[in-house]
Amino acid sequence: MLARTAGHRAVAILNKSDLPHACDDAKLTPYFEHIISLSAKTGEGFEELLSLIPRLVGLGDGALDGALITNARQAAALARAAERCEAALYAAQSGMTPDAVVMDAEGAVAALGEITGETVTEAVVSRIFSDFCVGK
Template identity: 40%
Template sequence: AGIRETADQVEKIGVERSRSAAMAADLVLLVIEATTGWSAGDQEIYQQVQERPVILVINKTDLASDKSESTLCYPNTIEQVVKTAAAYHQGIDALEKAILDAVNRGNLQAADLDLAINQRQAAALTRAKISLEQVQETIAQELPLDFWTIDLRGAIQALGEITGEEVTESVLDRIFSRFCIGK
């Protein structure tokens, strides 16, 4: 459900859940339509969430004329703006990049959780991240599965150090049982 005024009782429940989720979110994706632009309702929602990182997603750009798109007015305090035509998967890569950039900037609140990690856990998270980035690179290069499984194992083992789960050969066997590769 979007966040809007409605007379329908069931929809009101969905709207309230959406509003609560937005207020508790670490990152808010505020989606507006390129054809209708920024509304008073959008402004009200933005005022409620503007203390959080916000990415403005202007969707349905495929339906908007160049003129209507160029006259969209929205607060200049919104730093991240991404234009999409989600029905045609246009702009989705840019949206993913904007989300990853927000995460990598490190200014997300982590859902206001009381969280503390020690140096060993931080190092394990860093190793897991590096391993996953290497997996992503190897997949992008379309290398055989044998190449990326090593890095994937490294990420799993690093995360296992944090969770306390022992990553045994049997766990790895289950993970890799879907692939015809050597260990």
């Protein structure tokens, strides 16, 4: 399973840092450039994760100022992604099952994919083509 991370920008996020570790971080080092320990219960480690994200997507250490969002469709997708991230965090902190947390996280990834072009729904295609005049 870990071999699937080869060639991808992957981050190991180890939850429950407020409890004794059952995982040896050294075993993950060959597969992940970044290993973040956090606690959904206490919030420990979230700042480290949030500061890492802009660097991973090529924005360096600079603050996100919205300069990459070029239209309302992208802004709406970004807002949906933020809402789903908040929902995933709430689910994790509330003790919901992991699949509930993953559903919200996957929703955030899908919304971000609309911006990057990795996720394209019929509605997105229709919206894009409604902005262009296509001759017959």
